[in-house]
Amino acid sequence: MYTKISVPIRAMRRLADDAGAATAEYVVATMAAVGFAGLLIVILRSDEVRGMLTDLVRRALSIG
Secondary structure (H helix, E strand, O other): OOOOOHHHHHHHHHHHOOOOHHHHHHHHHHHHHHHHHHHHHHHHOOHHHHHHHHHHHHHHHOOO
16 A cells, blocks of 8 residues: 555654644744733832832923
């Protein structure tokens, strides 16, 4: 049914197929973004950072 040559060629075609590669890249990028957002939330919840940001906004909105 199959010749000896056709089996390795079919196997190579399966290995060369990258049908799910783009989806995997999107998953990795999404997980990195979620991790970064979580880190920002943790940092921005601290009182010290909140005070610095509040002071920065007050100075930016103050006149002269």
